[in-house]
Amino acid sequence: MENKNHMEHPSKTFMRPIAHIRSNFPSKFGIPRQSGIVTSLKSTIVFEPEFRNPEALRGLEEFSHIWLIWEFSQSARSSWSATVRPPRLGGNERKGVFATRSPFRPNPIGLSCVHLDSIEWDTPQGAVLHVSGADLMDKTPIYDIKPYIPYADCHPEATGSFAQQHKDDVLSVEISERWMSVIPEEHRDAVIGILEQDPRPAYHHDENRIYGFPYAGMEIRFQVHGNTAEICEIQTI
Helix, strand or coil: CCCCCCCCCCCCCCCCCCEEEECCCCCCCCCCCCCCCCCCCEEEEEECHHHCCHHHHCCHHHCCEEEEEEECCCCCCCCCCCEECCHHHCCCCCEEHHHCCCCCCCCCEEEEEEEEEEEECCCCCCCEEEEECCCCCCCCEEEEEEECCHHHHCCCCCCCHHHHHCCCCCCEEECCHHHHCCCCHHHHHHHHHHHHCCCCCCCCCCCCCCEEEEECCEEEEEEEECCEEEEEEEEEC
16 A cells, blocks of 8 residues: 655755845845844845745744744855854864854855744735844845744753854944934944944954945945944945
8 A cells, every 4th residue: 555654755855945035235244143143133034925825824923033044145156165264263263164154065054043023914925024133135045934942942051162252252333423313213223233243354454444335225334443343434325
Protein backbone atom coordinates (compact mmCIF):
# COMPACT_ATOMS: atom_id res chain seq x y z
CA MET A 1 0.00 0.00 0.00
CA GLU A 2 1.29 3.44 -0.88
CA ASN A 3 2.32 5.54 2.11
CA LYS A 4 0.50 8.83 1.59
CA ASN A 5 2.67 10.50 4.22
CA HIS A 6 5.83 9.71 2.27
CA MET A 7 7.30 12.54 0.25
CA GLU A 8 10.44 12.34 -1.79
CA HIS A 9 12.75 15.30 -1.21
CA PRO A 10 14.70 16.74 -4.12
CA SER A 11 18.46 16.89 -3.86
CA LYS A 12 18.31 20.68 -3.88
CA THR A 13 15.91 22.75 -1.84
CA PHE A 14 14.12 25.48 -3.75
CA MET A 15 13.11 28.49 -1.70
CA ARG A 16 11.09 31.45 -2.82
CA PRO A 17 10.48 34.68 -0.91
CA ILE A 18 7.26 34.84 1.08
CA ALA A 19 7.65 38.59 1.63
CA HIS A 20 9.89 41.62 1.23
CA ILE A 21 10.72 44.23 3.80
CA ARG A 22 10.15 47.93 3.34
CA SER A 23 12.76 49.90 5.27
CA ASN A 24 14.37 53.33 5.08
CA PHE A 25 17.73 51.90 3.94
CA PRO A 26 18.05 52.01 0.12
CA SER A 27 21.65 50.71 0.36
CA LYS A 28 23.76 48.62 2.72
CA PHE A 29 25.89 51.40 4.18
CA GLY A 30 24.57 52.58 7.53
CA ILE A 31 22.56 49.48 8.39
CA PRO A 32 23.29 48.31 11.96
CA ARG A 33 25.35 45.14 12.05
CA GLN A 34 22.87 43.37 14.35
CA SER A 35 19.12 43.38 14.70
CA GLY A 36 17.48 44.88 17.77
CA ILE A 37 20.35 47.27 18.48
CA VAL A 38 18.59 50.36 17.12
CA THR A 39 15.03 49.81 18.28
CA SER A 40 13.77 53.07 16.75
CA LEU A 41 14.20 51.71 13.21
CA LYS A 42 10.74 51.07 11.79
CA SER A 43 10.03 48.69 8.90
CA THR A 44 7.09 47.00 7.24
CA ILE A 45 6.89 43.44 5.95
CA VAL A 46 4.76 43.03 2.83
CA PHE A 47 3.83 39.51 1.74
CA GLU A 48 3.92 38.20 -1.79
CA PRO A 49 0.42 37.69 -3.29
CA GLU A 50 0.65 33.91 -2.88
CA PHE A 51 1.15 34.26 0.88
CA ARG A 52 -1.39 36.95 1.72
CA ASN A 53 -3.82 34.55 3.35
CA PRO A 54 -4.52 36.10 6.79
CA GLU A 55 -4.98 32.60 8.21
CA ALA A 56 -1.21 32.14 7.93
CA LEU A 57 -0.78 34.88 10.56
CA ARG A 58 -3.46 33.72 12.96
CA GLY A 59 -2.04 33.95 16.51
CA LEU A 60 1.14 35.80 15.55
CA GLU A 61 -0.15 38.94 17.26
CA GLU A 62 0.19 37.09 20.57
CA PHE A 63 4.00 37.23 20.28
CA SER A 64 6.10 40.33 20.98
CA HIS A 65 9.07 39.33 18.81
CA ILE A 66 9.60 37.33 15.64
CA TRP A 67 12.49 35.74 13.77
CA LEU A 68 13.07 36.73 10.15
CA ILE A 69 14.96 34.38 7.85
CA TRP A 70 16.13 36.33 4.84
CA GLU A 71 18.69 36.63 2.07
CA PHE A 72 21.77 38.84 1.86
CA SER A 73 20.57 39.66 -1.64
CA GLN A 74 23.28 42.27 -2.25
CA SER A 75 26.13 40.18 -0.84
CA ALA A 76 25.85 36.92 -2.79
CA ARG A 77 29.14 35.66 -4.23
CA SER A 78 30.10 32.77 -6.47
CA SER A 79 32.81 31.71 -4.01
CA TRP A 80 33.31 31.89 -0.27
CA SER A 81 36.14 32.29 2.21
CA ALA A 82 36.64 30.17 5.31
CA THR A 83 37.65 33.23 7.33
CA VAL A 84 36.43 36.82 7.50
CA ARG A 85 37.39 40.03 9.29
CA PRO A 86 34.68 40.99 11.85
CA PRO A 87 34.17 44.77 12.08
CA ARG A 88 34.08 44.60 15.88
CA LEU A 89 37.70 43.46 15.80
CA GLY A 90 38.69 46.46 13.69
CA GLY A 91 39.10 44.39 10.57
CA ASN A 92 42.53 43.29 11.79
CA GLU A 93 41.80 39.75 12.97
CA ARG A 94 40.32 36.84 11.11
CA LYS A 95 37.65 34.49 12.46
CA GLY A 96 35.99 31.48 10.91
CA VAL A 97 32.97 32.47 8.83
CA PHE A 98 30.76 30.22 10.95
CA ALA A 99 31.94 32.03 14.09
CA THR A 100 30.66 35.33 12.72
CA ARG A 101 27.54 36.88 11.23
CA SER A 102 29.32 38.12 8.15
CA PRO A 103 27.06 38.48 5.09
CA PHE A 104 29.67 36.73 2.94
CA ARG A 105 28.73 33.11 3.53
CA PRO A 106 28.45 29.87 1.54
CA ASN A 107 24.69 30.49 1.51
CA PRO A 108 23.74 34.18 1.91
CA ILE A 109 21.12 33.59 4.62
CA GLY A 110 20.46 36.11 7.38
CA LEU A 111 18.65 35.70 10.70
CA SER A 112 17.17 38.64 12.61
CA CYS A 113 15.04 38.97 15.71
CA VAL A 114 12.74 41.99 15.57
CA HIS A 115 9.95 43.45 17.67
CA LEU A 116 6.48 42.93 16.25
CA ASP A 117 4.83 46.30 16.75
CA SER A 118 1.51 45.46 15.13
CA ILE A 119 -0.28 43.65 12.34
CA GLU A 120 -2.28 45.79 9.95
CA TRP A 121 -4.83 43.36 8.65
CA ASP A 122 -6.69 45.28 5.96
CA THR A 123 -4.45 47.00 3.41
CA PRO A 124 -4.38 46.91 -0.41
CA GLN A 125 -1.46 44.49 -0.02
CA GLY A 126 -3.19 42.24 2.47
CA ALA A 127 -2.04 41.95 6.05
CA VAL A 128 1.33 43.62 6.68
CA LEU A 129 3.63 43.44 9.70
CA HIS A 130 5.03 46.56 11.34
CA VAL A 131 8.32 45.80 13.10
CA SER A 132 11.10 47.59 14.98
CA GLY A 133 14.83 46.99 15.08
CA ALA A 134 15.31 45.32 11.70
CA ASP A 135 18.80 45.35 10.17
CA LEU A 136 17.59 44.83 6.59
CA MET A 137 17.94 46.87 3.45
CA ASP A 138 14.80 47.96 1.63
CA LYS A 139 13.26 45.21 -0.53
CA THR A 140 15.26 42.42 1.11
CA PRO A 141 13.57 39.07 0.39
CA ILE A 142 12.25 37.19 3.43
CA TYR A 143 11.99 33.40 3.25
CA ASP A 144 10.31 32.60 6.55
CA ILE A 145 8.90 34.11 9.73
CA LYS A 146 8.84 32.31 13.06
CA PRO A 147 7.72 33.46 16.52
CA TYR A 148 10.39 34.21 19.11
CA ILE A 149 9.77 31.93 22.10
CA PRO A 150 11.45 33.30 25.25
CA TYR A 151 11.82 30.06 27.23
CA ALA A 152 13.53 28.32 24.31
CA ASP A 153 15.25 31.17 22.47
CA CYS A 154 16.60 33.17 25.41
CA HIS A 155 19.77 31.86 27.08
CA PRO A 156 21.02 34.33 29.74
CA GLU A 157 23.96 32.04 30.51
CA ALA A 158 25.24 32.11 26.92
CA THR A 159 28.71 33.41 26.13
CA GLY A 160 29.31 35.73 23.19
CA SER A 161 33.08 35.76 22.60
CA PHE A 162 34.36 38.91 20.88
CA ALA A 163 30.84 40.09 19.99
CA GLN A 164 29.87 40.33 23.66
CA GLN A 165 33.18 41.93 24.59
CA HIS A 166 32.63 44.76 22.11
CA LYS A 167 28.87 45.26 22.49
CA ASP A 168 29.38 48.60 24.26
CA ASP A 169 31.73 50.02 21.64
CA VAL A 170 29.55 52.93 20.55
CA LEU A 171 30.17 56.49 19.46
CA SER A 172 28.77 59.60 21.04
CA VAL A 173 26.80 61.67 18.54
CA GLU A 174 26.75 65.43 18.06
CA ILE A 175 24.11 67.07 15.87
CA SER A 176 23.87 70.84 15.66
CA GLU A 177 20.48 72.53 15.91
CA ARG A 178 20.77 73.38 12.22
CA TRP A 179 20.93 69.74 11.11
CA MET A 180 18.63 68.43 13.82
CA SER A 181 15.90 70.69 12.44
CA VAL A 182 16.35 69.08 9.01
CA ILE A 183 15.75 65.55 10.30
CA PRO A 184 12.02 64.74 10.63
CA GLU A 185 11.19 64.18 14.27
CA GLU A 186 10.09 60.58 13.69
CA HIS A 187 13.56 59.73 12.32
CA ARG A 188 15.80 61.52 14.83
CA ASP A 189 16.25 58.64 17.28
CA ALA A 190 16.98 56.27 14.41
CA VAL A 191 19.65 58.54 12.91
CA ILE A 192 21.32 58.90 16.30
CA GLY A 193 21.19 55.14 16.84
CA ILE A 194 22.73 54.43 13.44
CA LEU A 195 25.62 56.79 14.09
CA GLU A 196 26.18 55.43 17.60
CA GLN A 197 26.87 52.03 16.05
CA ASP A 198 29.64 53.52 13.85
CA PRO A 199 28.64 52.56 10.30
CA ARG A 200 32.15 53.14 8.93
CA PRO A 201 34.10 50.18 7.51
CA ALA A 202 36.19 48.68 10.28
CA TYR A 203 39.48 49.64 8.68
CA HIS A 204 38.60 53.32 8.19
CA HIS A 205 39.97 55.71 10.82
CA ASP A 206 40.64 58.86 8.83
CA GLU A 207 39.30 61.75 10.89
CA ASN A 208 39.36 64.05 7.85
CA ARG A 209 37.19 61.78 5.75
CA ILE A 210 33.51 62.57 5.30
CA TYR A 211 31.22 59.55 5.18
CA GLY A 212 27.65 59.45 3.99
CA PHE A 213 24.70 57.11 3.98
CA PRO A 214 21.17 57.37 2.59
CA TYR A 215 18.30 57.02 5.04
CA ALA A 216 14.62 57.96 4.80
CA GLY A 217 15.10 60.23 1.81
CA MET A 218 18.16 61.96 3.22
CA GLU A 219 21.86 61.72 2.51
CA ILE A 220 23.47 62.06 5.92
CA ARG A 221 27.14 63.01 5.93
CA PHE A 222 29.30 62.79 9.01
CA GLN A 223 32.83 62.75 10.37
CA VAL A 224 34.28 60.88 13.32
CA HIS A 225 36.77 62.54 15.64
CA GLY A 226 38.02 60.24 18.35
CA ASN A 227 34.92 58.63 19.79
CA THR A 228 32.45 61.22 18.52
CA ALA A 229 30.43 61.23 15.31
CA GLU A 230 29.28 64.63 14.10
CA ILE A 231 26.85 65.33 11.28
CA CYS A 232 28.35 67.86 8.89
CA GLU A 233 25.70 67.94 6.16
CA ILE A 234 22.27 66.58 5.25
CA GLN A 235 20.91 66.61 1.74
CA THR A 236 17.45 65.61 0.55
CA ILE A 237 17.48 62.85 -2.07
